[in-house]
Amino acid sequence: MMQTLESILAEHPFFKGLDPDYLELVTGCASNVRFDAGTYIFREGEEASQFYLIREGKVALEIYAAQHGSITIETIEAGEVLGWSWIFPPYRWHFSGRVFEPTRAIALDGKCLRTKGEVDHDLGYELMKRVAQIMMERLQATRIRLLDMYGDNPGGRL
Amino acid sequence: MTSTLPDPMLPQLYRVQHVRREIPDTFTLELEPKDGGEIPPFATGQFNMLYVFGVGEIPISISGDPAKRRPLVHTTRAVGTVSRTMSELKPDDVIGVRGPFGSHWPIKQAEGKDVVIAAGGIGLAPLRSVMYHVSSQREKYGKTVLLYGARTPADILYRRELENWRAHFDLEVYVTVDRVTDLWRGSVGVVTQLIPRAPFDPKNTIAMVCGPELMMRFTIVELEKRGVALENIYLSMERNMKCAIGMCGHCQYGPNFVCKDGPVFQYSQIQALLAKWEV
Amino acid sequence: MNSSLPHVHDQVVVDREQIQELFVTLTRKGYRVVGPTVRDHAIVYDTVTSLADLPIGYTDEQDGGTYRLKKRSDEAMFGYAVGPQSWKKFLFPPVMRLWQARREENGFEVIPESQEIPKLAFIGVRSCELHAISIQDKVFMRADYSDPTYQSRRNNLCIVAVNCGHAGGTCFCTSMKTGPKVISDFDLALTEVLDKNHHYFVVEVGTQLGIELLQTIPYREASHDDAQLAEDIVANTAEHMGRSMDTIDIKDLLYRNMEHSRWDEVATRCLSCSNCTMVCPTCFCTTVEDVTDLTGKQAERWRKWDSCFTMDFSYIYGGSIRTSTKSRYRQWMTHKLASWIDQFGTSGCVGCGRCITWCPVGIDITEEVRAIRESENAPTRAAKEQS
Numbered sequence: 001m002m003q004t005l006e007s008i009l010a011e012h013p014f015f016k017g018l019d020p021d022y023l024e025l026v027t028g029c030a031s032n033v034r035f036d037a038g039t040y041i042f043r044e045g046e047e048a049s050q051f052y053l054i055r056e057g058k059v060a061l062e063i064y065a066a067q068h069g070s071i072t073i074e075t076i077e078a079g080e081v082l083g084w085s086w087i088f089p090p091y092r093w094h095f096s097g098r099v100f101e102p103t104r105a106i107a108l109d110g111k112c113l114r115t116k117g118e119v120d121h122d123l124g125y126e127l128m129k130r131v132a133q134i135m136m137e138r139l140q141a142t143r144i145r146l147l148d149m150y151g152d153n154p155g156g157r158l
Numbered sequence: 159m160t161s162t163l164p165d166p167m168l169p170q171l172y173r174v175q176h177v178r179r180e181i182p183d184t185f186t187l188e189l190e191p192k193d194g195g196e197i198p199p200f201a202t203g204q205f206n207m208l209y210v211f212g213v214g215e216i217p218i219s220i221s222g223d224p225a226k227r228r229p230l231v232h233t234t235r236a237v238g239t240v241s242r243t244m245s246e247l248k249p250d251d252v253i254g255v256r257g258p259f260g261s262h263w264p265i266k267q268a269e270g271k272d273v274v275i276a277a278g279g280i281g282l283a284p285l286r287s288v289m290y291h292v293s294s295q296r297e298k299y300g301k302t303v304l305l306y307g308a309r310t311p312a313d314i315l316y317r318r319e320l321e322n323w324r325a326h327f328d329l330e331v332y333v334t335v336d337r338v339t340d341l342w343r344g345s346v347g348v349v350t351q352l353i354p355r356a357p358f359d360p361k362n363t364i365a366m367v368c369g370p371e372l373m374m375r376f377t378i379v380e381l382e383k384r385g386v387a388l389e390n391i392y393l394s395m396e397r398n399m400k401c402a403i404g405m406c407g408h409c410q411y412g413p414n415f416v417c418k419d420g421p422v423f424q425y426s427q428i429q430a431l432l433a434k435w436e437v
Numbered sequence: 438m439n440s441s442l443p444h445v446h447d448q449v450v451v452d453r454e455q456i457q458e459l460f461v462t463l464t465r466k467g468y469r470v471v472g473p474t475v476r477d478h479a480i481v482y483d484t485v486t487s488l489a490d491l492p493i494g495y496t497d498e499q500d501g502g503t504y505r506l507k508k509r510s511d512e513a514m515f516g517y518a519v520g521p522q523s524w525k526k527f528l529f530p531p532v533m534r535l536w537q538a539r540r541e542e543n544g545f546e547v548i549p550e551s552q553e554i555p556k557l558a559f560i561g562v563r564s565c566e567l568h569a570i571s572i573q574d575k576v577f578m579r580a581d582y583s584d585p586t587y588q589s590r591r592n593n594l595c596i597v598a599v600n601c602g603h604a605g606g607t608c609f610c611t612s613m614k615t616g617p618k619v620i621s622d623f624d625l626a627l628t629e630v631l632d633k634n635h636h637y638f639v640v641e642v643g644t645q646l647g648i649e650l651l652q653t654i655p656y657r658e659a660s661h662d663d664a665q666l667a668e669d670i671v672a673n674t675a676e677h678m679g680r681s682m683d684t685i686d687i688k689d690l691l692y693r694n695m696e697h698s699r700w701d702e703v704a705t706r707c708l709s710c711s712n713c714t715m716v717c718p719t720c721f722c723t724t725v726e727d728v729t730d731l732t733g734k735q736a737e738r739w740r741k742w743d744s745c746f747t748m749d750f751s752y753i754y755g756g757s758i759r760t761s762t763k764s765r766y767r768q769w770m771t772h773k774l775a776s777w778i779d780q781f782g783t784s785g786c787v788g789c790g791r792c793i794t795w796c797p798v799g800i801d802i803t804e805e806v807r808a809i810r811e812s813e814n815a816p817t818r819a820a821k822e823q824s
Contacts, residue, residue, distance in 0.1 A: 168536055212727060213727060397758070398752050398758075436761060437695070437764070
């Protein structure tokens with residue numbers, strides 16, 4: 001039997017422990033989506049009103065540098081959360097999201113959730129906590145990559 | 159009166175059969191004994207001391223297939239005087255070999271369990287022997303996952319072999335790079351990010367970790383978070399070695415001699431030391 | 438000449454002059470005799486050919502960073518403690534070639550050293566030094582690997598030990614349970630008895646070789662009083678140790694205090710000069726050096742004493758692990774007193790006091806242990822304020 005969207009969301013680490021009423025609300029803002037390889041889910045600078053729970057596939061966060069073309073910053077893969085710009089002003093994507101491998105995801109209407117969160121602060125807190133967790137993990141990983149630990153000069157020490 | 163006691167500091171002579179350039183500044187030597195004869199068997203994770211005439215001797219992990227006695231295979235980075243000179247050796251050149259020394263990866267304890275091999279950078283070299291062993295004795299092991307992190311796509315070691323293993327239906331291979339420098343459609347991120355989604359049962363896994371000390375520490379944190387018991391995590395340490403037989407004192411790490419109590423250690427044994435500075 | 442020979446464990450009395458006979462017998466048996474002698478205002482160990490080479494009538498005054506030779510008012514042969522050198526320099530040479538290599542048509546050949554084994558006889562080995570030799574035995578002669586030089590010299594070693602009649606200013610063998618009485622592993626053990634009217638030795642026979650050495654020496658059986666006198670001399674030495682160390686729980690004490698502020702404190706004094714490791718009778722660290730001649734056709738590998746106090750002792754590509762003086766001092770002291778126990782089953786320290794005497798700034802290992810221990814026992818400030 002196929003899993004309902006609500007049960008999938010309930011089990012996902014991002015929404016775990018969320019109050020059942022809020023979960024119902026979130027489910028209302030969710031939908032299954034599919035992206036082909038080579039397409040862009042979003043472009044740098046576009047309005048960020050959605051975020052995605054990746055179920056399968058690979059999406060690259062890219063930045064465009066004129067003389068270098070597109071540079072991949074990071075890849076977001078199965079089990080990970082793509083996008084937090086929907087909850088922080090100016091609500092625009094910082095990077096482009098390019099699909100490397102056919103990707104299935106659950107898209108969430110971040111704009112809708114954000115608006116509701118401004119009114120219901122308990123909901124807002126639950127959302128912000130979870131987004132902060134993702135950011136913390138991403139920041140840690142980024143710091144480790146910055147250390148350049150495979151290089152001869154970790155941390156830039158001479 | 160003269161002594162005829164065996165001298166563990168005397169090298170055996172081997173001839174270079176082949177020098178393979180792997181990635182920039184990393185090369186592999188394939189060696190055969192100079193005057194014929196047997197190559198002593200080695201256990202995965204062990205190392206030899208390799209001597210370059212007139213230059214010096216360094217410890218290098220054995221990275222060949224333990225089931226294949228010959229040739230003797232060593233992969234290393236050319237970063238110091240000895241290793242740089244070694245990288246310029248040609249087929250037929252002679253090199254001194256002492257060993258094998260040290261403790262080995264827990265391939266016996268891992269039987270019947272899932273196996274996680276987490277390697278970073280040059281750390282894949284001592285773990286390649288484990289991959290050879292596990293894939294040739296596949297029925298003895300559960301899910302087998304290789305996680306590999308490199309600096310950039312150009313720094314991926316043993317790329318073709320990684321691709322071959324990845325093509326197996328019963329092996330999972332995940333490769334990620336810290337940053338991209340060219341066209342790369344693979345994962346971009348630090349190797350620790352591969353752990354949460356890797357398909358293994360943390361309650362029934364032996365994890366073997368090798369790479370720069372920083373990489374190993376971060377990787378172990380993620381493995382712990384995932385629920386792998388500390389006694390089931392093994393890592394390979396590196397320290398200055400002059401004798402490799404526990405007599406020169408250089409490789410001491412707390413009460414451990416990395417050359418004979420290591421280089422492979424059970425994490426629970428050295429957990430306290432890893433956290434300490436300048437030990 | 439005696440009609441019958443003594444047995445192992447017997448005690449006999451030998452006149453002072455007869456000690457010269459030991460030199461004769463040992464030389465005749467092909468031994469190179471090594472013992473204490475005066476040089477450069479200190480008592481060192483070197484080849485000695487006769488009784489006259491011994492530091493007769495000398496004593497030493499030792500304290501932190503201080504060593505002075507003084508003349509005694511008597512002619513005691515062993516009336517001093519230990520000097521800057523230890524017997525390890527003979528069993529474990531400070532500089533030694535391991536092998537040579539020579540370029541050939543198709544590669545190179547390795548030429549092992551032909552190990553000529555010297556037969557060594559040590560005269561004047563103290564109990565602490567005997568323990569130090571046993572400690573180094575565990576390092577260099579293992580079931581899996583042995584150092585052939587150490588092993589062959591050790592297997593042919595003759596030991597004429599001495600029970601100390603003089604406790605040094607920095608001695609603490611009683612704390613380490615390594616003396617002053619010689620218990621085992623000797624061929625002969627001498628206790629010097631010297632007063633206004635007498636100068637003789639109470640000699641304990643340790644082995645068959647010890648019996649052979651006494652073959653040409655006139656002796657009489659030691660009476661109960663003789664034996665008691667020897668015991669009293671040693672007991673008196675034990676009462677006059679210059680230092681002491683509480684070794685209760687010392688391994689765990691140091692293991693749990695790796696971040697103690699005392700290490701920072703001692704690091705302000707330590708020069709990392711490595712004197713302590715050079716004079717210590719158990720320190721065993723070495724390095725290897727590969728050299729070639731100018732033609733590049735001959736290569737040699739040498740082994741040399743090294744010290745954990747050097748900056749590049751712990752160097753691996755990228756840098757050294759222990760860069761601070763604090764970490765290196767901590768490494769030396771915790772290895773000596775704590776990790777050595779895990780590695781070899783005994784302490785690495787024999788209480789000879791050399792590291793205290795020969796430290797240019799007088800760092801005292803017993804004081805460092807005391808400082809850490811006392812800070813644990815002292816009530817914390819918070820507790821004090823509460824009461």
